Amino acid sequence: MIVLLLGLIPALNAQEAGTVTVKLNKADLKGQALDLDLDIRINHIYIGKRESLSLTLALQKGNNIVHLPPVIINGTNKRKMYERAVNLYGLKEAMGDAYAVLKNDEDLIQFLPYKKAIAYKPWMNRSQLILIGEILDYNNNVTQTFTDVLEKSLIVSSPNKKNSVRPTEATPKPRVQQKSQEDEWEEIIIPSQQPQQQQPLIFQQGEYPNRQQRAGQQQFRENTTRR
Numbered sequence: 753m754i755v756l757l758l759g760l761i762p763a764l765n766a767q768e769a770g771t772v773t774v775k776l777n778k779a780d781l782k783g784q785a786l787d788l789d790l791d792i793r794i795n796h797i798y799i800g801k802r803e804s805l806s807l808t809l810a811l812q813k814g815n816n817i818v819h820l821p822p823v824i825i826n827g828t829n830k831r832k833m834y835e836r837a838v839n840l841y842g843l844k845e846a847m848g849d850a851y852a853v854l855k856n857d858e859d860l861i862q863f864l865p866y867k868k869a870i871a872y873k874p875w876m877n878r879s880q881l882i883l884i885g886e887i888l889d890y891n892n893n894v895t896q897t898f899t900d901v902l903e904k905s906l907i908v909s910s911p912n913k914k915n916s917v918r919p920t921e922a923t924p925k926p927r928v929q930q931k932s933q934e935d936e937w938e939e940i941i942i943p944s945q946q947p948q949q950q951q952p953l954i955f956q957q958g959e960y961p962n963r964q965q966r967a968g969q970q971q972f973r974e975n976t977t978r979r
Contacts, residue, residue, distance in 0.1 A: 771795045772807065774883065774902055781910045786872040792823065794854070794862040801828035803895075804888040805856070809866070811906065813879035820868055821851035830890065831855050877908040 777789040792807070799805050808822040826834055834853060837846035847853055852864060881903035887896040 770797060772797070772883075772885070776881070776903065779906055779908050781872055781908050782869070784872055785869040786876055786908060787869045788820070788867065790866040792864045792866055794825065794864070796858055796861065797825065797856065798858050799825060799827040799856040799887075802830065802890040803827045804830045804892070806884075806886040806888055808884040808886070809902075810882050810884060811876050811879045812882055813875045816873070816875045816879075818870060818873075818876075819884075820870070821849055823864060823866070824850045824853045825856050826853065827856050833890075872908075876906070878905045880904055881906045 772795065773793040775791040775793075777791065778787070779789075780787045788809075790809070797805060804827065805825040806822045807825070809820040811818050811820075834846060851866065851868070854862060854864070880901050882899060882901050885898035885900075886894045889895050
């Protein structure tokens with residue numbers, strides 16, 4: 753039985769490679785602050801050595817949006833550049849507005865607890881919780897963007913009240929579906945941008961680019977240039 757299970761591990765890792773998952777633990781109203789508690793799992797992400805991946809959580813409703821501090825995952829060269837900045841200017845200056853700066857390791861699954869309190873605004877109740885993923889080059893220019901909705905209607909709860917924050921009377925109360933398992937991880941579906949006609953669809957839904965996809969994209973571009 754042990755041999756059989758060990759034989760399944762590489763196949764399971766291959767199926768999950770290049771994915772990011774998020775678990776929302778709570779969104780509580782404490783005084784004038786919205787207390788968010790999430791867990792982020794970064795699963796075998798491939799990032800070029802001169803690139804970074806920026807993961808930014810945000811709350812959005814209509815024209816209102818607030819961005820939370822991003823999580824930055826650096827490739828090999830970008831990591832060295834970051835470490836030099838830490839030595840020269842200190843950790844706080846090197847991190848800037850980032851929540852965390854991680855070193856990319858394609859062979860590992862990284863877990864990051866994400867806890868942040870932000871000033872609460874009434875529109876945040878029933879707002880969308882979204883994730884914005886951006887691939888940055890060596891000069892921090894955005895080369896590709898992924899966006900996904902994690903929660904379509906985020907319910908803000910209050911520890912001092914039995915029920916969640918109620919919507920205004922003019923707003924009909926939506927039906928809340930009960931989850932069978934509150935601890936279940938919710939996989940982020942990251943749709944690719946609409947590709948140009950001369951480029952194939954490299955990035956599949958639910959996946960960040962892995963090594964084979966990036967190599968295939970680079971080879972296609974080289975062949976197109978030669979033509």
